Amino acid sequence: MTYSLRIADLPSDERPRERLMAIGSRNLATAELIAILLGTGQGKGKLSAVGLGQYILNQLGQHQRDPLAVLRDIGVHELTEIHGIGPAKATTILAAVELGKRVFQSKPPDLAVIETPQAAADALSHDLMWQAQERFAVLLLDVKHRLLGTQVITIGSATETIAHPRDIFREVLKSGATRVIIAHNHPSGTVEPSSEDINLTRQLLQGAQFLSLPILDHIILGNGNHLSLRTTTSLWEEYPQTE
Known part of the structure; x- marks a missing residue:
């Protein structure tokens, strides 16, 4: 998948939401899951939501750290320091992470x-x-x-x-x-x-x-x-x- 494309430009069977409905969330890449949470990317001519999701993972994975391990304990301030992530996107991501923890820990x-x-x-x-x-x-x-x-x-x-x-x-x-x-x-x-x-x-x-x-x-x-x-x-x- 080419992450620089807009989601609307992708064939319907390659869009994250459609792929989730077709093959289940377990089979989606982490960037695609984040893209579904984000909803939109950085605006016209910039990264798609999937591209922004991949960019977030790249930023979190600096210094050879596991980006998912970082994401598990990150806060709003750290997320909003990533270009393209405002309070709304940050809180959506953190809510999803917390919900995942609670489901796993039930x-x-x-x-x-x-x-x-x-x-x-x-x-x-x-x-x-x-x-x-x-x-x-x-x-x-x-x-x-x-x-x-x-x-x-x-x-x-x-x-x-x-x-x-x-x-x-x-x-x-x-x-x-x-x-x-x-x-x-x-x-x-x-x-x-x-x-x-x-x-x-x-x-x-x-x-x-x-x-x-x-x-x-x-x-x-x-x-x-x-x-x-x-x-x-x-x-x-x-x-x-x-x-």
């Missing part, structure tokens, strides 16, 4: 059954997924793996948090839960476990065996991604949990 209903790492990540995303500080949390479950609630145990810095097994088990025992999934986030977005993550999981699995309080998984979340330590390590084979 919690499942109470007593939802948590049977997969994806379901656990969905239940924890509101507390962990987009946080700028590292947090450690637990999913509290009953014997049938139904969700009783979530609890953030500790909040750390942008790079680390301190979660002691004593504090974790205290909160779980107080809640009356009989099963638990532990989780924390990596603000960097990289969900690969560190050696500290592995060591803490090992300690918790050992403690869970002693307390007869099964830990079903340890989920790491960040930037829309998640990783299950149960499915990617051998820790649960080393320290079997009674489920």
Whole structure:
């Protein structure tokens, strides 16, 4: 697609709105999605809305930063500093970003059954997924793996948090839960476990065996991604949990 063209000059099947209706929003380029929010470009003879959308992404992506990561936390002042973006366009973009966050972070209903790492990540995303500080949390479950609630145990810095097994088990025992999934986030977005993550999981699995309080998984979340330590390590084979 040639971004310097006006949208009205494009064939109807190449215009962002028509393409969204035909093939769905998932298949549109990010610049096209922004173009739909903008509605118009910079006026006659200048960039189309799609071209302006691409220009915004280019501006946000300076210094080798992910433009979507920048857009997630940007404010009105920063957006309006981009040529061609006034308060109306800026607030429209920010409203769409916030709505996307809320949809992604929406919690499942109470007593939802948590049977997969994806379901656990969905239940924890509101507390962990987009946080700028590292947090450690637990999913509290009953014997049938139904969700009783979530609890953030500790909040750390942008790079680390301190979660002691004593504090974790205290909160779980107080809640009356009989099963638990532990989780924390990596603000960097990289969900690969560190050696500290592995060591803490090992300690918790050992403690869970002693307390007869099964830990079903340890989920790491960040930037829309998640990783299950149960499915990617051998820790649960080393320290079997009674489920």
